[in-house]
Amino acid sequence: MTATNAWNQLKSYQTTDTVQKFLEKCYQKSNQSLPAELSYQNSYPFVYHLKHAENFYLSAENASLPVKPMLLFYGMAQLIKACILTKDPEYPAASSVLAHGVSSRKRKKQHYRFLQDEVKIQRNGLFAHAAFHLYSLQHVENDKYSMHELLQRVPELCDLFKMHKQKDVHIAIGVDDQHIHLPKDAAASYHMTPDRMLDYLHHHFQLDKAGETSDVMSLLLPESFNAFSSPPFLYNQQTCTYSLPASLNDLGGLPEFLAHYLLLYNLSMISRYETEWWYELMLSHSQDDYVFIVRFLEATKDKIPQMALSFLHQMREQRMQG
Structure with missing residues (x-):
């Protein structure tokens, strides 16, 4: 929009x-x-x-x-x-x-x-x-x-960090009508096993596991899911895609809205x-x-x-x- x-x-x-x-x-x-x-x-x-x-x-x-x-x-x-x-x-x-x-x-x-x-x-x-x-x-x-x-x-800037700082600051995820799909290898970015990452997301963000394959973990999409305010996920308005911060310190970090203010x-x-x-x-x-x-x-x-x-x-x- x-x-x-x-x-x-x-x-x-x-x-x-x-x-x-x-x-x-x-x-x-x-x-x-x-x-x-x-x-x-x-x-x-x-x-x-x-x-x-x-x-x-x-x-x-x-x-x-x-x-x-x-x-x-x-x-x-x-x-x-x-x-x-x-x-x-x-x-x-x-x-x-x-x-x-x-x-x-x-x-x-x-x-x-x-x-x-x-x-x-x-x-x-x-x-x-x-x-x-x-x-x-x-x-x-x-x-x-x-x-x-x-x-x-600010996920709209992720390509700049990759080009100018040689750094991936976000992990791409998929979202459909019922599920959030995370790559299993994302857990390594947080120095966790996939199971530990699922426990972390459930404990801190009340996200429930829906299933998994050899390379993807799926979570149930919360009823209150909102593209612009559903931590820890970030929404890129320009590409209509979702991501996670690539650093554990940023996973529960400052809400994006407040980051814009600062x-x-x-x-x-x-x-x-x-x-x-x-x-x-x-x-x-x-x-x-x-x-x-x-x-x-x-x-x-x-x-x-x-x-x-x-x-x-x-x-x-x-x-x-x-």
Whole structure:
């Protein structure tokens, strides 16, 4: 699905009548007191966050490359705030949650390379709030992530790692209407036997074995399986294929949605405050950093609106069933 189609579908969540009913069901499901009042109170902020996000993304579509990161970062922040309102009716209860919630190295060292740069999670702010309310992740403060590590969470870039870093960062898998099919030799990437890998996936992700052949292990496709949010699997929107991270450390790693936020945060900071390095990279194309950044910006522009839409649809379906 293209970004245009995602925004067309997100318009269904941009009318206060529909949104108020949707939020009321969300708050009833989470046993909030006064769900009708809270949903009325939050329906306009929800719609405005989505509308503001759309304007940022539409502006990014037509913007020149050097300013795209800022527009995409602020657009994504607005999408996150709308999603949070489905889980936290009191948002923002304090000014501390309005901060970005991330820090980066303020002055870049000589011979700076983007892929080697790091960001650090702060105790308060939008990132920690989103991690908790959208993914039930706690104690993320002081966690550090390198750009190399975060870019590996974006499956649309796997070919770049193979070409420029001679590294396979993803393992291709198959998905059909009922099953997920894993190559048996994938277990070796995690220093496990196939049986141990199946136990690991069952214990950590509640995935059940369906059968196996001499070279393939099959899992039952969960009812809640969603292309954009079914860890530990990653979905490549450009090729409509699925994969697993090739490293055990990444198998239970940061959700891809949050990885995009951290990457966009750092790129937006560089765009704003490291103008000399930024334009040298944009104009000279002298580092591999350039192609990773450009390809990431292409992927995130289309993928994040679709991931937000998928989250809202999933919330709506769960509430309708409830």
